[in-house]
Amino acid sequence: MCQSCNDKPETLTREGASRRDFLRSGAVLAAAPVATSMIAAQAAAQTTNGTLAESKVQAWAAHDTEGNFAPYTISRRAAGAKDVVIEIMYSSICHSDVHTYKGDWGMPHFPLVPGHEMVGRVVGTGPEVTKFREGDIAGVGTMVDSCGTCVNCLADREQNCLNGTTFTYDSADKISGGVTYGGYSRKIVVKEEFALRIPPGVDLAGFAPLLCAGITTFSPINHWNLQHGQRYGVIGMGGLGHLAVKLAAAKGAEVVVFTTSEDKIADAKRFGAAEAYLWSDDAAIGRQMGTFDLMLSTVPVAYPMQPFLNLLKLDKTLVNVGALFEVQGAQGMLMAFGRQSLAGSLTGGIAETQRVIDFAAHHGIAATYEMITPDQIGTACEKVVNKEARYRYVIDMTQV
Structure with a gap:
């Protein structure tokens, strides 16, 4: 060739x-x-059944920074030659959804339809689609478009597109204009390259969180090449952290969880952790110094990181996927002495996202979740903020 x-x-x-x-x-x-x-x-x-035409779709939208959600009708574009039309069955709540409507990352465009963890049934395909047929189950994650030609896109890192990734919601819509609307809705139209194949026989609701939480915690495992038997620390065990535990345990790592919630100690071990400790247990944390090959921080707010950096072996890395503003408490001299690295990671590309889906299906992994109906979205978001979720809220979008 x-x-x-x-x-x-x-x-x-x-x-x-x-x-x-x-x-x-x-x-x-x-x-x-x-x-x-x-x-x-x-x-x-x-072409004759009407599923490819532009349509009005029922959604649930946040109308202000207080998270007041209400029904809202949105437009979905007519499907193009390489588009798939997906009737959304399940969409889960990510902490990013809460950050967005609260304006933590800049003022959003209201009404805001969040959701970037969704699974549904393909009900229409454009004439040039080869990846899906009607009736297939597909997922959509954190992004729906990129340039496809820059060096990062060519390296399967569409999330780092140099010409601007189009994220699944509240992002400039380069095809239809306006902004994108996410998975708190009944249907989505997306390029087939940005739809993921969901294997048969899996828990569809439990697979929805893999489209963000799963890939966000799986990508560092891949990039830093976590090996069987290595010691892996997970800091914070919420929606992201509980999947980090399950995925790393399936890789054969020795997983240790650090949490602020006492009731999560037993859950961590049930999910595959070898050990689990409270942050307040200074003695236990002290015994861990210099023992970890890789650590992952999933905590969504800033906190002093040096006590956890101290737990790394020489030349090892703590990866932050939670706090997305200024990090706190990393001390240059201590990091230099241990030649430790503090790194950041976000989501993964489409190919890597498909990889975590297939990995989870092979190992029987799915998110632990509570099913809710759309009218419960606002209350569920408040519980996410209050650390009451165990461990993902999944919205049954067939109830819209």
Whole structure:
């Protein structure tokens, strides 16, 4: 294959294999006539059923920084040639949703329809879609578009698009204009490249949180190459932290949890942690000094980090995925003496998100959640702030 072809962004086949490898194998040549006729037939059938047309959709929106949610009707664009139309079944509440409507990251555009952890059924596909068929289960996570051509997009890091990632809600909508609306709604239209395949037989509601919380905690495990038997510390065990425990334990790591909630000690061990301690247990924390190969902080607010940096082995890293403003309490001399690193990470790219979905399905992992109806969103968000969630609130969007 020519170098110009190799320079194009990688595309996965429906089964998740490398499309470039598939092309090289020659298998696509034999399948092409059948595939072409199937796609044409699907396109003809779906064009007539109206699911591809622009539509008005019922949603739930925050109308102010106090989190007053109410029903709200939004428009979803007509599906393009490479778009999929997904009827949302489950959408979960991420702490990012709360930060956004509260204006913690800048004043949002109201009415705001949050939600970037959603799973639903494909009810329509554009004529050039190859990744999904009607009836498939798909997920949408934290982003719905990127340029596809910059060095970061070509490296499967669409979340770091140099020309501007389009996030799933409250982001400039480069296709329809205005801002994007998220998963607290009945339907979404998205490019097939930004929809994830959800394997059959899984807990669909429990898989919704994987689209943000799952990939946010899985990506550092990949990037810092956590190995079987290594000691892995999870600081804070909420929506993100509980999935961090489950995923790292499935990798064979020795997981240790640090929490401020005494009732989470037993849960941590049930999720796979070898040990769990309260932050206030100075003696226990002191015994951990210099023992960790990797640590992950999921706490959504700033706090003094040096006591946890002290727990790292020489040359190891504490990754912050929680507090997204100024971090506190990291002391240069102590970090230098231990040659410790304090790093940041956010979400992952589409390929990596598919990887965590497949990993979770293989290992029988799903979020621990409480199902709610849309009229309970505001109350659930308050409980998230008060650390009362155990551990994700999932909205049954079929009740809209």
